[in-house]
Amino acid sequence: MKLTTRQFIHSEHPVTCRNCQNHFTGKICNKCGEKVFDEKQLSSGHFFHQIIDFFTHFESKVLKTIWLNIKKPGFITQQNLQGIRVKYANPIQLYLVVSVLFYFTVTKIGVTDYTPGYGDQKYHLLSDYATFKWAAPLDSAVIRGIDKMHLKYFEETRQHLLERFETVKDSATGLYRIRNFSNNDAAFVNKEQLYAIAGNEAQKLFLKSFDASVSTLSKTFIFVMLPFMAGLLFVFFFRSLKYYGAALVLATHFMVFNLCFFIMHCLVNWLPYRLWGEDFGSILFRPINPLFRGATGPYFEFLFGNSFAFFHFLFWMPWLFIAFKRIANKPWWFNLLASYICSRVFFFLLFGVLKKLLIAFTVWTMH
Incomplete structure (x- = not known):
């Protein structure tokens, strides 16, 4: 930009910062970062210019960073670790924006892969892995703990419903006269039926409340x-990353990629079903499912668990492998091994640990 004489004189004129009282020259305080105040900044024109400028620059920077994070795995992380940050959205900003898109997509489409249902605590156990069979008591303890909280809620709700039933016992027949929750018709039932009706209503209330809460928390x-x-990333690449904060940056960029992948996966499944009524998701798994049957089945099950996990590895491992290659000076076989282990651990954290944590926290907050 060509500076006029007036602009040049103004930029070199000594200024006292109104925020920290620092004396400096230029348009930005070199101590606290406060900009030089001009009364023209109070005009409506300047206000609307700031709004337009924010959204145009914000959108272009975020979209550019998201695209580069997908197209060139590890590049944004590498730039960040080298101190080149102004051109790109920072990790937290990037994660928040993509999270909003993720929330909107899964809510609009109604996908529940990351939203557990009650009972999912019995799946994706640590003891399912051959090397962690010894963890079976731990898995059982977690399941028992969640079921115990559920049972407490169930019994409290059932007792509360029994008190609300306004039952009247017929002295001649010994039956209880109650009003059904689904209609206003009165019914005569025995004591066992009374408890069964209250139990069914309690379970319905539990599942309704659980689904509403866990959907938000997930x-x-x-x-x-x-x-x-x-x-996990820091353990593998502590020499290259040097600081745990650098590993957090890389983990955030990987999570952003994962959320973008899941958004695209949701849309790929949803659009054909919406337009033609065809479940495209099952078509994507058709080339994968045969690998887990026949002679290759035991090997693929040992390496990946199931076709659902393998489908995620097909996207996660290449991104991690390229990112590791770009960031760390390691042999290809080490990067491949690290990308496999990180993918497998991340899958367990996401579908094994996170879902159980969500279920336990949701049931606990319902009391």
């Missing part, structure tokens, strides 16, 4: 995976 709890994933 969209916000996913960020708790970041510290654990960062810790």
